[in-house]
Amino acid sequence: MQIIADNIQITNKKIEKALNDMDALPIQELASQCKNAGANAIDLNSGPLLKQAEKKMTFLVNVVQEIVDMPLLLDTSNPSAIHAGLKACNGNAIINGFSLEPAKLKNILPLAREFNCKIIGYLLDKNGMVPPNADERMRVAIQLYEEFSKMGLRTSQLVIDPVLVPIMWQDGPYQAMEVLDVIKTLPDLLGFPVQTIIGLSNLTTTNGPRTKKLIIEEAFLSMLAMAGLSMVLMNINHQRTTSIAMACNALIKGGIFSWEEILQETVPQ
Amino acid sequence: MQIIADNIQITNKKIEKALNDMDALPIQELASQCKNAGANAIDLNSGPLLKQAEKKMTFLVNVVQEIVDMPLLLDTSNPSAIHAGLKACNGNAIINGFSLEPAKLKNILPLAREFNCKIIGYLLDKNGMVPPNADERMRVAIQLYEEFSKMGLRTSQLVIDPVLVPIMWQDGPYQAMEVLDVIKTLPDLLGFPVQTIIGLSNLTTTNGPRTKKLIIEEAFLSMLAMAGLSMVLMNINHQRTTSIAMACNALIKGGIFSWEEILQETVPQ
Structure with a gap:
């Protein structure tokens, strides 16, 4: 399970300001921090970028890849910004992402072919709504894969x-279990080793005590790892959660165990 | 998943002394602490009790059940001590436990019939050795269940x-994954909803940094819960681990989620 840092996002006031001012330093500091904390990739959530979208995404990709050499997820609904980011990116880029929403099928999915890169497909219906259970998510997965295949893309x-x-949410725990089921079942359903990603913080976006939110995220993260999740998008500053992710990897991958693979918890959360 | 406190054990010097001196207070304080920390049952690990076995186990059961009203696990290899404990116990007792070792089949297993109580069966071979993988554990489980059935006991x-x-251990992570597999497969293998228990601290009994040990235990605990584990035997003073167990239960049981079900972490570990 790869750890994707979700820390570089426009909802972070520092990042918002740095992007507006085209100020590289705060962004590079955060990128460097993500790397040191154990991220395997970084999500660049720029928001929709209503003004100077291409210029800003190009800037964002360039300043981050000056500092770290790891896959970058281009996380915006703006196709021009994604296009500019893909053009700027020297290494591996992942488009984040498309769904059955017609505008995304039309304007974002083709970019994965043009730039021969990975793309995240969300199991949302064509109106962008969350399916109510695992069965509906499977139905959406089949449709999504059909659209993906029509584009001539490779399963990888x-x-x-x-x-x-x-x-x-009223059925939150039920939906969480359904998501585990989907992760386990997708490879059989689609007939290839389907890669999966989860935004862990989605579980606790509503109000709640911080420590308990972290505990719920940690408990669910191990379940996701066990279900075979390929990538977890998470706050890399939640150091104990990051350590749990690394512990899951050490347990699941087998081989000789070493305590060194698991980060020491050195900061309070 | 029920939480069984493993705190009342003879390796705790205070408990060893209290048991030798027949001093109720330290034992009752610890039992009360286990209850307050969220234990659903308490394991009474008296050791082999070479001297005054019956008297001491009777004392132990009596002082604990004066304070808490929950199932007690009688954790000793001494059949006379188990017998005395079962006689003294007012509520539910669980014998901990038997295996294919001939002396245990002969002297401990029949006590489950005599007292009509639950008994823990260890998947060890007849020499008390740990099987090398899931397949061998399954083979032992079938033999163990045969012995259990011959005794006329109910599956529950x-x-x-x-x-x-x-x-x-050299194959530690592999064995941990095999154990998850066994927990998931036992109901299909034996044809009834098999209850399972795990001693969580077994995972980290060797040397290692304390914080990292806790992280490994927490990561694996969620996997155990997801695999369908019925009971976890653990140190109830590891408050964050207890909270993780409760978070797993809240996630798995479904229904309306409440933050109150998850203990607040109030003490450093």
Whole structure:
């Protein structure tokens, strides 16, 4: 399970300001911090970038790849910004992402072919709504894969996000279990080793005590790892959660165990 | 998944002394602490009790059940001590436990029939050795269940411990994954909803940094819960680990989620 840092995002005021001012330093500091904390890839969530979209995404990709050499996820609904980011990216880029929403099928999915890169497909219906259970998510997965295949893309380019919902939703725990089921079942359903990604913080986006939110995320993260999740998108500053991810990897991958693979918890959360 | 406190054990110097001196207070304080920390049952690990076995186990059961009203696990290899404990116990008792070792089949297993109580069966071979993989554990489980059935016991009286080994053993992570597999497969193998128990601390009994040990235990605990484990035997003073167990239960049981079900982490570990 790869650890993708979700820390570089426009909802972070520092990042918002740095992107507006085209100020490399705060972004590079955060990118460097993500790397040191154990991230295997970094999500660049720029928001929709209503003004100077191409210029800003190009800037964002360039300043980050000056500092770290790892896959970058281009996380915006703006196709021009994604296009510019893909053009700027020297290494591996992952488009984040498309769904059955017509505008995304038309404007974002083709970019995966043009740039021969991975793309995240969300299991949302064509109106962008979350399916109510595992069966509906499977139905959406089949449709999504059909659209993906029509585009002539290779199975290894697809990363599916089954879409986690907040635990506090009326059927939150049920949906969380359904998501585990989807992760386990997708390879059989689609007939190839389907890569999957989950945005862990989605589980606890509603109000709740911080420590308990972290505990719920940690408990569910191990379940996701066990279900075979390929990538977890998470706050890399949650150091104990990151350590749990690494512990899961050490347990699951087998071989000789070493305590060194698991980060020491050195900061309070 | 029920949480069984493993705190009342003879390796705790305070408990050893209290048991030798027949001093109720330290034992009752610890029992009360186990209850307050969220234990659903308490394991009474008296050791082999070479002297005054019956008297001491009777004392132990009596002082604990004066304070808490929950199932007690009688954890000793001494059949006379188990017998005395079962006689003294007012509520539910669980014998901990038997295996294919001839002396245990002969002297401990019949006590489950005599007292009509649950008994833990360890998946160890007849020499008390740990099987090398899931297949061998399954083979032992079938033999164990045959012995159990011959005794005329009901399936609901059996609790199987698939035996976790230290992560630092050469094949530790592999064995841990095999144990998950056994927990998932036992109901299909034996044809009834097999109850299972795991001693979580077995995973980290070798040397290692304390924080990292806790992280490994927490990561694996969620996997155990997801695999369908019925009971986890653990140190109830590891408050964050207890919270993880409760978080797993809240996630798995479904229904409306409440933050109150998950203990607040109030003490450093």
